Amino acid sequence: MLSPGFGKRLQEARRAANLTQADVGAFFDLQKQAISAWEQETNLPSAQQLATLCKELDVSSEWLLFGVTPPPISAEVLRRLALLSPDEARRVENTVRGYLEMSPLPVAASGKHRNAA
Numbered sequence: 001m002l003s004p005g006f007g008k009r010l011q012e013a014r015r016a017a018n019l020t021q022a023d024v025g026a027f028f029d030l031q032k033q034a035i036s037a038w039e040q041e042t043n044l045p046s047a048q049q050l051a052t053l054c055k056e057l058d059v060s061s062e063w064l065l066f067g068v069t070p071p072p073i074s075a076e077v078l079r080r081l082a083l084l085s086p087d088e089a090r091r092v093e094n095t096v097r098g099y100l101e102m103s104p105l106p107v108a109a110s111g112k113h114r115n116a117a
Helices: 006-016 021-028 032-040 047-057 061-066 075-082 086-102
Strands: none
Touching: 006 021, 006 032, 006 047, 006 061, 021 032, 021 047, 047 061
């Protein structure tokens, strides 16, 4: 069973990918109304459609279905990171590492960070 908020997470991932409901519908040859129904949780995608959504929106199934991992990084942030010089990229990485050391991510039962690959 899906956790409450599946529709909101789907909408968040879709927007982070800068896609409209019509764009997502095109993955499945569906009208935007079908995607709206998924986001409103009045209808749900099939398992095959869920797999495609996760791939196309670049999110984990655990996050989309149950909300257990962080939301996706926006496409804009990824574009900007790709434009950094090697020195700037190192500074950003060091800043993030410092932040994570001060405020560790929640650890799953496996002992690994929830968003670890």
